[in-house]
Each structure stands twice: as structure tokens, then as C-alpha cells.
Amino acid sequence: MTNATKWREWRHQLTLSETQRFLLLALLIGIFSGLLVVCFHICIDWVSWSTLGALSGRFRLVRLFVPALGATVAILLVAKVFPRAQGSGVNQTKAAIYTSNGYVPSSTIVGKFLSCAISIGMGNSLGPEDPSLQMGAGIASRLGRLFSLERSTMRLIAPVGAAAGIAAAFNTPITGVLFVMEEVLADWSATTVGSIVLAAVSSVVTMRTFLGNAPLFRIPPFQLTHASELLIYAAIGVVGGLLSPLFLWSIRETRKRLDELPHWTRYGLPAVGGFLTGVVGLWFPQVMGAGYDAINAALHGQFTWQVLIYLGLLKLLVTLFCFTAGTPGGMFAPVLFIGGMLGGAFGGLAHNWWPFPAASAEAYMMVGMGVFFAGIFRSPITSIFLVFELSASYVIILPVMIANTTAYLLSRRIMPTPFFKMLAQLEGLALPSAEEKRNFQPLHVEDAMHAVSSPMTSEPGMRLFPDEPLDAALRLLAVRPRIQVVSRIHPDEVIGTLSLADVHHAYGIQDEGGESGDKLRQSPRSTPA
Amino acid sequence: MGSLSTVLAGNNFRAGVSVTAVLVVAFVVTGFLSSAYHRAGIARGHRHYEIGQALQRAGNLEGAAEEYRKALLFLPDEPDYRFSLCVALVELGKLDEAQSHLQDLLAVDPTNGLFNLMMARIDERRHKTSQAIDDFQRAVYGYWPRGKLQQRHAARWELVSLLQQQNRPNAVIGELLQLYANAPDDPEEKSKIGFLLLHYGATSDALNLFRELVRDHPRYVEAYHGLGQAQLNSGDYLSARRDFQRAAHLDPSDHDNLKLLALANSVLELDPSLPRLRASARLRRSHSILARVLRDLAACNAANVPQTASVAKPANNAEPAGSVAPSPPSPLQQQLNNAATLLNAKPTDLDQAALDMQDTAGQLWKDRSAFCPGKTPQDRPLELVLSRIAQ
Numbered sequence: 001m002t003n004a005t006k007w008r009e010w011r012h013q014l015t016l017s018e019t020q021r022f023l024l025l026a027l028l029i030g031i032f033s034g035l036l037v038v039c040f041h042i043c044i045d046w047v048s049w050s051t052l053g054a055l056s057g058r059f060r061l062v063r064l065f066v067p068a069l070g071a072t073v074a075i076l077l078v079a080k081v082f083p084r085a086q087g088s089g090v091n092q093t094k095a096a097i098y099t100s101n102g103y104v105p106s107s108t109i110v111g112k113f114l115s116c117a118i119s120i121g122m123g124n125s126l127g128p129e130d131p132s133l134q135m136g137a138g139i140a141s142r143l144g145r146l147f148s149l150e151r152s153t154m155r156l157i158a159p160v161g162a163a164a165g166i167a168a169a170f171n172t173p174i175t176g177v178l179f180v181m182e183e184v185l186a187d188w189s190a191t192t193v194g195s196i197v198l199a200a201v202s203s204v205v206t207m208r209t210f211l212g213n214a215p216l217f218r219i220p221p222f223q224l225t226h227a228s229e230l231l232i233y234a235a236i237g238v239v240g241g242l243l244s245p246l247f248l249w250s251i252r253e254t255r256k257r258l259d260e261l262p263h264w265t266r267y268g269l270p271a272v273g274g275f276l277t278g279v280v281g282l283w284f285p286q287v288m289g290a291g292y293d294a295i296n297a298a299l300h301g302q303f304t305w306q307v308l309i310y311l312g313l314l315k316l317l318v319t320l321f322c323f324t325a326g327t328p329g330g331m332f333a334p335v336l337f338i339g340g341m342l343g344g345a346f347g348g349l350a351h352n353w354w355p356f357p358a359a360s361a362e363a364y365m366m367v368g369m370g371v372f373f374a375g376i377f378r379s380p381i382t383s384i385f386l387v388f389e390l391s392a393s394y395v396i397i398l399p400v401m402i403a404n405t406t407a408y409l410l411s412r413r414i415m416p417t418p419f420f421k422m423l424a425q426l427e428g429l430a431l432p433s434a435e436e437k438r439n440f441q442p443l444h445v446e447d448a449m450h451a452v453s454s455p456m457t458s459e460p461g462m463r464l465f466p467d468e469p470l471d472a473a474l475r476l477l478a479v480r481p482r483i484q485v486v487s488r489i490h491p492d493e494v495i496g497t498l499s500l501a502d503v504h505h506a507y508g509i510q511d512e513g514g515e516s517g518d519k520l521r522q523s524p525r526s527t528p529a
Numbered sequence: 530m531g532s533l534s535t536v537l538a539g540n541n542f543r544a545g546v547s548v549t550a551v552l553v554v555a556f557v558v559t560g561f562l563s564s565a566y567h568r569a570g571i572a573r574g575h576r577h578y579e580i581g582q583a584l585q586r587a588g589n590l591e592g593a594a595e596e597y598r599k600a601l602l603f604l605p606d607e608p609d610y611r612f613s614l615c616v617a618l619v620e621l622g623k624l625d626e627a628q629s630h631l632q633d634l635l636a637v638d639p640t641n642g643l644f645n646l647m648m649a650r651i652d653e654r655r656h657k658t659s660q661a662i663d664d665f666q667r668a669v670y671g672y673w674p675r676g677k678l679q680q681r682h683a684a685r686w687e688l689v690s691l692l693q694q695q696n697r698p699n700a701v702i703g704e705l706l707q708l709y710a711n712a713p714d715d716p717e718e719k720s721k722i723g724f725l726l727l728h729y730g731a732t733s734d735a736l737n738l739f740r741e742l743v744r745d746h747p748r749y750v751e752a753y754h755g756l757g758q759a760q761l762n763s764g765d766y767l768s769a770r771r772d773f774q775r776a777a778h779l780d781p782s783d784h785d786n787l788k789l790l791a792l793a794n795s796v797l798e799l800d801p802s803l804p805r806l807r808a809s810a811r812l813r814r815s816h817s818i819l820a821r822v823l824r825d826l827a828a829c830n831a832a833n834v835p836q837t838a839s840v841a842k843p844a845n846n847a848e849p850a851g852s853v854a855p856s857p858p859s860p861l862q863q864q865l866n867n868a869a870t871l872l873n874a875k876p877t878d879l880d881q882a883a884l885d886m887q888d889t890a891g892q893l894w895k896d897r898s899a900f901c902p903g904k905t906p907q908d909r910p911l912e913l914v915l916s917r918i919a920q
Contacts, residue, residue, distance in 0.1 A: 028548065035559045042566045049573070146544045210563040214605060220632050293602055300633075301625035302598075362629065 019191050022153055026160050026195035027202050029143055033136040033164035034206025040113055040135070040169075041211060044128055047121025048289060063123070063281055067274035067288065070122025071327045074115040075270040078328055082111025089134030089330060091424045093162045094184055094431045096137060102154035104141035104161075108134060115328040119270075123288035125277050125318040126329020129169040133330075136165020136203070156192050159184045160199045167200035168207040170332075171216050172389040176200040178382040183420065215390060218296055222363050222393040228356040230402055236346050236364065237371055237403035240339065241410025244375025247316060247338075248415050248422060254324040255426050266326055273325035277318040287315045290333040295340050299362045305348025308361070312341030331419070335376050336369045343368010366391050367403050374404040375411035378418040383408075443470040448506035449485045449496035456494040463491075464498060470506060473498055574603030578610050585617055593617045608634055615647055624651050642671035646684045653687075658695055665691065669707075682711065689725070698729045705731070709738060716742060720751040727758055735759045750780045757789060764917045766800060769793045795910035801883060802918060808879040815886035819868055821911045822890045829901035861900075864893055887918050895919075 051066050078085050084105045086092075089112065096104045116131040140161025144154045159180045167176025177193075177200045185192065224230075258269060280287055286294030298308060319334040347364025366387050374383035387400045412418075417425070424431045446466035462476050463484045476483050477500045485496040581596030597614035604610060611630050618627035628651050634644045649664030665688035673681045685708050692701045709722045719742050726735040739756035746752055757772035773790035776783065797803065799821075801814035868889050876882030894915045 028552070031552065032555065035555045038559050039562055042562050045566065046569075049569070053573075143548065146548060148544075210559055212606070218605065218633055220629050221636070296605075297598065300629040301623075360625070 018150060018153060021147070022149070022156075022191060023195050023198060025143060025147060025149070025157070026164075026199040029136070029140045029157070029161050030164040030199035030202025031206050032139045032143070033132075033161055033199070034168045034203035035210075036109070036113070036135055036139060037132050037165060037168035037203065038207055038210045040117060040128060040132060043113070043117040044121040044290075047117055048123070051122050052285075052288065060282070063285070063288075064275065064278035067119075067123035067277045067281070067322075068271040069274070070119050071124050071270035071274035071322070071325070072267070074119035074124075074328045075267055075326060077115045077118070078111060079267065082107050082115065084108045085111025085115060085328070086326075087427060088420070088423050089130035090162075090183065090420050091427060091429055091431060093134055093137040093158050094420070094424075095429055096141065096158045097155055097184070098431060101151050102141055102144060102156065102158045104134070104138040104158055106138060106142050109138035109142070112138070112328070116330075119274075119322075119328050120289055122274075123277060123281060124270075124274050124322045124327050124329060125287055125289070125291070125315060125334055126322050126327060126331070127290045127333020127336075128330060129166055129332035130330025131328070132165040132169035133162045134165070136161035136163070136168075136199075140164070140199075156185075156195070159192070160195045163196040164199035164203035166332075168203040170386070170390075171204060171207065172386060173197075173200040173204045174389050175382055175386045176204075178385050179379055182379040182382050183377065215392070216292065217299055217366075217390055219299060219366060219391045219393070220360070220362050222366065222391055222396045223359060224395055224399065225359045226356045228354070229350075229359060230399060232346070232350045232354060232364070233367055233399035233403040234406055236343055236367055237406025238410060239342070239346065240368065240371030240375045240403070240407035242414070243342070244372055244407065244411045245415035247320075248376065248411075248417075248419055250320055251324055251419075252422055252426065254320060258324055258326075259426070269325035270322070270327040273318075273321035273323075273327055276321045280314050280318050284311060284314055286311055287318050287337075291315060291337040292333065295337055295365070298341060298344055299365055301360065301362060303344075305345045305352075305361060308341045308345035308348060312338050312345060315341065331376070332373075335372050339368040339370070339372025340365040341368070343371060363396075366396060367399050370400045371403045371407040375407040376419050378408060378412060380404055380408045443506050444468060445470060445473050445485055445498060446496075448473075448502045449498045450502060451496045452494060463494075466495065470503055474500075474503060477503065570603040574600045574607065574610065576600075577603070578607075578613070581613065581617070585613070590617050590621050594621060594623075608638065612643065612647070619647065619651060619654075624654060627651060640667070640671040642668045642673040642681055642684065643677060645671050646680065646687075649684075649687070653691060658691065662688065662691060662695070662700075669704075682708070682713075685711075702726060702729050702731045702734070705729075706734060709734075714745070716746045716749045716752065720749070720755050723755045723759070727755070727762060732759055732762045736763060748779065750776050750783065750786075753779065754783070754786050754789070757786075757793070761789065761793060761796075761913070764913075764920060766793050766796045766913075766917075767803075770797060792909060792913075796913045799910050799914045800917065801887060801914075808883070812876065812879045812883040812886075815883040815890070816872065818911065818914060819872060819886045819890040819893075821908055822893050822915075823865075823868060823872075825908050825911065826893065826897065826900045829897075861896060864889065864896070868893060891915055891918055 047070075051070070052063065085108045092108070093104070096102055112131045112135050116126075116128060120126055120128055137158040138161065140157045141154075144157040149157060162184055163176045163180040165176075166179055167173045170176065177196050180196055181193070258265075261269075277288060286297070294311065297303070298311070303311065315334060315337050319331070319338070322329065323331060323334075344361045344365035346368065347359065347361035350364070351359070351361055369390075370383045370387035373386060374380050377383070383404045384397070384400050387404075388394075388397055421431070444466065445464050445468050448470055449464075449466065462480055463486045464473055464476065465488050466485055467488070473483065477498070482497050482499045484494045485498055487493045487495050577596045577600035581593040581600060584590075584596060585593035594614060594617040597610055597617060600610045601607070601614065611634055615627045615630050615634070618624070618630070628648070631644055631648050631651070634641070635648065638644060645664050645668035649661045649668055652658075652661035652664055665684060668684045669681055669688060685704055689701055689704045689708070692704060705722050705725055709719065712718055712722065719738060723735045723738040723742065726732075726738065735755065736759040739752055739759050742749065742752040743756055753772045753776035757769045757776060760766070760769035760772060770790065770793040773786055773793055776786045777790055780786070799814055799818060801811045801818065806814070871882070871886050871889055874882070894912075
């Protein structure tokens with residue numbers, strides 16, 4: 001056997017299946033995304049140090065114009081050079097999955113990187129996580145194309161990159177995985193989950209290699225001082241559940257009003273948003289940029305509860321300006337900021353006035369972050385794990401679960417449309433909402449079948465079980481007009497029958513005339529005569 | 530890496546190679562960027578820290594704290610920056626924030642003496658005394674960075690002060706002994722420890738301490754003064770007088786010492802248990818003690834002890850005719866009667882009489898609280914002699 005033959009055989013043995021290649025590619029995606037997020041982080045900080053940092057002291061007034069300048073440069077970049085880099089990032093990733101077979105243009109990566117580094121670094125009240133998510137998806141798509149993955153695999157590659165991007169941005173691998181599974185992908189398989197996990201972990205490891213292991217926030221030790229505190233946490237959930245739909249409504253209405261303005265104003269609006277941020281930033285510089293430094297300061301008790309209220313409300317206001325004006329940047333960081341500050345303020349009040357022992361205000365900040373996250377993004381599981389991962393405290397789980405679930409349910413009841421779906425509607429995209437997909441209950445055979453009055457013995461041939469999906473029944477009904485439905489426990493016993501008309505009825509399809517039309521007027525569960 | 534790219538790419542070998550190359554370049558670029566970023570961060574952090582220190586030295590604590598906060602934005606893991614911020618915040622009275630930063634520091638370095646000391650001071654200012662004591666103890670038993678050991682000593686003194694405020698004498702004595710064991714060769718500090726030991730009743734420890742001090746510093750007045758007091762407390766009045774005399778010799782202007790010397794002399798003049806005393810002298814001293822006890826009792830509460838005068842001379846007090854038969858005397862009354870009898874009697878056995886007088890005086894002194902509730906005795910030599918006799 002020649003060396004060439006040996007080499008060919010060896011290569012042949014090492015050739016991996018599509019699934020194995022996908023998993024290995026996920027690892028690469030994670031590493032690339034981690035590297036990109038590191039560079040993005042460094043770039044934002046450098047822009048910030050060079051502009052806002054250098055202009056402190058006697059140049060304080062210049063702070064008024066820096067965010068406006070940053071927003072103008074960023075919007076011009078997006079509008080003139082990288083038009084595909086527009087939008088929140090999450091919806092664009094979803095669009096890549098649902099409409100373009102996982103295709104995210106490479107220019108999006110560069111566009112997002114530059115425009116968001118400039119706008120966030122120069123003080124606009126937006127965050128780097130959503131752009132990181134989209135950049136991760138962009139990298140994944142680029143690599144998928146490079147390795148000529150199959151179309152079905154390509155569709156799954158963008159969420160893998162998205163998970164890697166957001167995990168590295170938050171330095172929280174579990175949250176990255178959960179967010180993508182909860183918000184971006186409604187259905188997943190073992191391979192998808194495996195690759196998402198692999199990508200998230202490798203991106204976080206890469207990120208930590210360069211930026212260190214320090215968590216995003218330095219959280220003081222959390223403890224539940226008294227059982228009655230759970231009531232306070234539930235109250236935070238109620239407040240968050242009322243405030244978050246109000247915030248969503250404000251975004252929607254402001255955006256609608258701004259969209260009615262002439263087209264040329266889109267270049268000026270971000271500057272206006274930036275200027276308003278600068279005005280607020282003159283007195284409260286903490287609201288500028290992503291705001292993580294301010295969150296860390298608040299977590300160390302730097303602010304009184306009154307200041308925390310001001311900061312929370314002002315951040316809400318400036319984020320509304322910046323986001324609705326179309327300035328590039330994400331919403332995760334501002335949402336955490338607002339939730340954290342308002343939660344902390346609530347905690348400060350409780351600490352002073354609650355008749356039972358209560359933890360310090362800082363403990364409530366973490367819960368507040370989770371509450372607002374759950375209320376706005378409607379990702380309850382992600383919100384719980386985000387706080388858990390950020391705080392590294394198991395004790396916090398119980399209050400977070402209570403508060404987040406309360407906020408989630410209340411917010412959903414007041415404003416059923418979740419944030420990303422609302423944005424998609426405003427951007428003219430018809431994307432499925434993961435939350436709605438979760439809520440969709442597929443019909444089963446038992447929902448449509450006619451039950452028999454007395455059990456019959458089944459005939460040989462095709463039959464259905466009552467818990468099988470109705471869609472599966474349709475395949476059989478194409479062959480036979482009526483199928484027997486048998487018990488799972490006693491497969492020889494017929495418990496009902498199913499016809500095409502029954503299926504139509506169950507799906508609410510009106511069939512004028514004919515046999516099925518008559519049957520539609522009967523209850524599908526009534527026994528046939 | 531080459532084989533990996535082959536595997537990944539399947540038939541697309543060129544794609545694998547290019548991805549590998551891009552990955553290598555990306556690592557190099559990111560490494561270079563992050564290295565420059567860290568260097569810039571360190572420089573900026575250090576600059577803010579130095580400005581903060583300058584402001585702190587100038588007394589601008591608010592400005593210093595702000596600069597330290599900025600320094601921490603660049604280098605959040607730098608304990609010196611965080612600790613300096615804590616110090617400034619404590620001085621500004623921003624205890625919540627300071628405590629939060631200290632918790633961060635202690636989470637990483639829980640046995641650091643400096644951090645625990647700062648936490649103890651915060652707890653003390655918040656009147657969380659038991660927590661403060663725990664933190665002080667963690668501070669003094671923790672490790673201290675090189676060059677900061679002097680502060681550990683100061684921390685122990687702070688702990689002693691807090692324990693004194695909390696009236697925990699045994700704990701104070703324990704810490705004082707530790708202080709002494711680790712004390713520098715400073716006679717002033719050692720004598721301060723010794724006097725505190727005396728104050729809290731650790732006489733034998735104080736005695737050893739002052740003896741050592743006298744041996745090491747024979748010209749140091751306080752050492753003799755302290756040793757004299759320790760001897761006085763332990764009942765060795767002769768040695769006490771000798772040490773007070775030496776102290777007076779070294780510093781004749783020390784009035785406190787002269788007072789104690791006078792006290793020692795008084796005690797020695799009164800003490801019937803001194804060796805080589807004649808029986809008559811011992812009886813005379815015992816008589817004097819008993820008389821002084823009765824005088825003290827009469828002085829402290831004349832209303833309650835009218836009988837002392839009368840029982841002193843029972844023969845002169847004839848009962849009026851027709852009076853009701855007297856009730857049996859109380860044990861206290863009996864003691865007073867007994868004392869009066871002893872004082873007026875002409876003894877044949879001098880030694881026995883002296884012993885009886887001492888016993889009665891001791892018993893009356895013991896029951897003094899019944900006569901003079903809440904009043905401390907004024908006759909210090911008498912008190913010392915009687916406590917010696919009781920021993």
C-alpha cells in the first residue's frame with residue numbers, strides 16, 4: 001500500500017458526518033465570536049476613554065455633544081455603508097433563520113461592530129449585547145457558507161452564533177444558551193442544543209482568556225434575611241410587570257410617531273437622541289453608555305434609594321430617545337440598568353420602612369434586573385438564570401422566580417405583544433414569536449375524534465392513538481375515509497373514530513354542504529348515530 | 530490544526546486552511562489588542578489612584594474617593610485601590626459603600642488583617658459591637674502584609690478598648706497578655722499593659738510583668754510604681770513599701786507614688802500578721818483594727834448602727850424598771866456586743882485575744898454591707914489588712 005493510498009484512507013476514516021461537522025463548527029464559531037466580542041468590548045472602551053473620558057473636568061460641557069456626534073456617525077455608517085446592519089440584531093437573526101436559510105451578510109458584522117462601538121462608546125444609552133448576538137450569527141453564517149453546509153444545517157447555524165455572541169457579551173454561558181432557545185429558536189433538537197452549548201462555552205472561555213474571569217457585575221453576598229421579604233420581591237415583580245408594558249408601549253408609540261416624520265429626519269433623530277442623553281448626562285453621567293459601571297457602583301451602595309429612582313427613570317427616558325431614534329445599539333444593558341436601579345430603590349425603601357428585617361438595597365437590584373428583563377423580553381427562564389449566573393448565588397433563585405414570574409405574567413396580560421415581535425412589526429417583518437409558538441397547543445386525535453358509546457373490538461389495519469398529533473392523522477385519512485382510534489392501554493379496544501370532517505371541524509374549517517358540513521354542526525365528541 | 534481543518538472541511542480543504550489561518554491571525558490581533566488595552570487600563574487606573582492619594586493627603590476625601598472609584602473602573606481587581614477607597618469612605622462616613630467594597634475584598638482574601646480591621650471599625654461605628662469584636666479578633670489573628678505589623682498591634686489595642694467598653698474583663702486580660710507577649714521593647718507600653726492587668730485583677734501576671742520590666746529597665750520609675758502596686762494587691766506590703774520607696778527615690782515629685790507609699794506604711798503599721806511581732810504589739814494592732822471597724826460602721830451609717838456606741842459600754846446602761854423584757858439579740862447585734870466586750874476586756878491570753886479581735890473584726894467587715902448598704906469603705910489601710918487576714 002502506497003503512502004498516498006494510506007493517506008487517502010486515513011482521510012476517509014476521519015471524514016465526519018454532517019452532525020459531527022456541525023458540532024465542531026460550533027466550537028469554531030464560539031471561538032471566533034469570543035474573539036470578536038473581546039475586540040468589540042475593547043473598542044467600545046477605547047472610544048469611551050478617548051471621548052467621554054478625555055472630556056471630563058473643565059471640558060464637561062462638551063459631554064452634551066459627544067453622544068450626538070457618535071449617534072450621527074453611527075447612523076451614517078449604517079445608512080450609507082452597511083445598510084444590512086440596521087435593526088435590533090435579534091430580529092435580524094430570526095429573519096436569517098426563518099426567511100433566508102441562515103444567511104447573514106458578512107458586512108453586517110463589520111457594520112454592527114463599527115456603528116455600535118461608536119454609538120455606545122460615545123455615550124448613547126444602548127448596550128453591546130444585541131449587536132454581539134447578531135455579530136455571532138454573522139460569523140456562524142459566514143463559516144457555514146465557507147464549509148458549504150447543507151441548507152437545513154445552515155438554518156440552524158445562525159442561532160449557534162447568536163448564543164456564542166450573547167454568552168460572551170454577558171460572560172454568562174447558560175444565559176446565552178437559554179436566551180437563544182427561548183427567544184430565537186422555539187424548536188430544537190439534541191444536535192442544536194449541543195452545538196449551541198458548545199459555541200456558548202467556547203466563546204465565554206475565549207472571552208475570559210483575554211478579558212479575565214471577573215464577572216460582569218461584582219455582586220455583594222446575597223441572603224434572604226426574613227421570609228417576609230418574599231412579599232417585597234413579589235411587589236417588585238408587580239411594579240416591574242406594570243412598568244415594562246408601559247415602556248414597551250412608549251417605544252411603540254414613539255417609534256410610530258417618528259416613522260411618520262419625513263425620511264430625511266432619520267439622519268437627524270439619532271443626534272437629537274444623543275443630545276438629550278448628553279443633557280441628562282451632564283448631571284447624571286451614569287445613564288450614558290451601557291451603564292455597567294453605574295450598576296456596579298450602585299451594587300456597592302454608592303447611591304441612595306432616591307438617586308436610584310432618578311437614575312432608573314432617567315435611563316428609561318434616554319434609552320427611549322436613543323432606541324426609537326434608530327441609534328445602533330442593543331436593549332439588554334439598558335433594561336438591566338433600569339430594572340436594577342428601580343429594584344435597588346425599592347429595596348432601599350424596604351430596608352428603611354419594612355417592619356421586618358430586610359436585606360440591603362443591593363440584593364434587590366439583582367432581582368430588579370431579572371424582573372425588568374422578564375417583563376420586557378418575555379423570556380422568563382432566561383431572566384431567572386441570568387440573575388442566577390450573574391450573582392452566583394443559589395439563594396437568590398427563590399426571590400427571582402417569584403418576582404420574575406409575577407412580572408412576566410402581568411406584563412404579558414397588559415401588553416400581549418412581546419418586545420421583539422413588536423419591533424418586528426414596526427420594522428415590517430412578519431416573524432414568528434417564540435413566545436407565541438410556545439403557547440401554541442397542537443391538536444391531538446382525541447380533540448377531534450368521535451367517541452364510541454361502548455368499546456368495540458378493533459379491526460385489523462390502520463389505527464390511531466388518541467394522543468397522536470392531528471397532523472399525523474391527516475396522512476392516514478388521505479388513504480381511508482375513517483380511522484379507528486384505539487386505547488393505548490388496550491390496543492384492541494376501539495374508543496373512537498376519526499374522519500376528515502372531524503379534523504376540519506377541530507381546526508375550525510367551515511365546509512359548506514355535504515356530509516362533513518352536516519357533521520360540523522355536531523360536536524366532534526358526540527357519539528355518532 | 531491542519532488535520533482539524535481537513536476534517537472540518539471535508540472535501541473543502543482550502544476553506545479549512547483559510548479558516549485556520551484567519552483564526553491564528555484573529556488570536557494574534559486580539560492578543561495584541563487586549564494586551565495594549567490592559568496596559569492602557571493599568572496606566573489610567575494608576576494615574577487616578579495617585580491623584581486620589583494626593584487628594585487624600587491634602588484632605589480632600591470626597592475628591593480622593595471619586596478618583597479611587599475611577600481607578601477601580603480600570604482595575605477592579607486591584608485590592609490596594611479598593612482598600613484606599615474604603616479608607617476614604619469610612620472617613621467620609623459612607624459606611625454602606627465602604628462595607629460593600631470591603632466585602633468584595635474579604636471574599637477574595639478573608640484572613641487579611643487590614644481588611645478585617647477596617648470592617649471592625651465600620652461595625653464599631655455602627656454600634657454592632659459583637660460583630661466588631663469578631664472582626665477585630667479576625668484582624669489580629671489574621672495575616673498582615675509585610676510592613677503593616679505595627680497596625681496589628683494597634684488593632685489589638687483597639688480591641689482591648691472595645692472590650693473594656695463592653696466590660697468583658699477576662700477577654701481584656703487575654704488580649705493584654707497577647708499584647709505583652711508581642712510587645713516591642715517599650716517600657717511605657719509594657720507598664721500600660723501592666724497597670725491594665727492590675728486594674729482587671731490579674732495581679733500575678735502584672736507582678737511578673739513589672740518584675741521583668743524592673744529587671745530590664747532599672748531606672749524606669751513606673752516599673753517600680755507598678756511593681757509596688759502589684760505587691761500591694763497581692764498582700765506583700767513590705768515589698769510594696771520597698772518598691773514605692775525606690776520609685777520615690779527615682780522621682781520624689783510623684784505624688785501618686787508618695788500616696789501609695791503612705792498607704793503601704795499605714796498598712797504595715799496596722800497589720801497584726803506581720804512576722805516577728807510581739808504578742809502585745811499584735812494585740813494592740815488587733816484592738817486598733819476592731820475599733821476602726823466599729824468606727825467605720827458608725828461613720829457609714831449612724832442611723833443603722835446606734836447600738837455600737839451603747840454596746841461598747843454595756844455596763845453603764847442599766848435597763849429602766851418596768852420595761853418590757855428584751856427580745857433575743859440578732860446575730861448582728863450579738864457580733865456588736867461581742868466586739869464591745871472584746872474591746873473592754875482585759876485579756877490574759879494575749880495571742881488568743883488578738884485572734885478573737887481579728888475574727889470579730891473580719892466578721893463585722895464581712896457583714897458590712899448589712900450596715901452600710903452601697904457604701905465603699907473609706908479606710909483603705911484597714912480594708913487591705915482585713916482582706917489579708919481573710920486570706
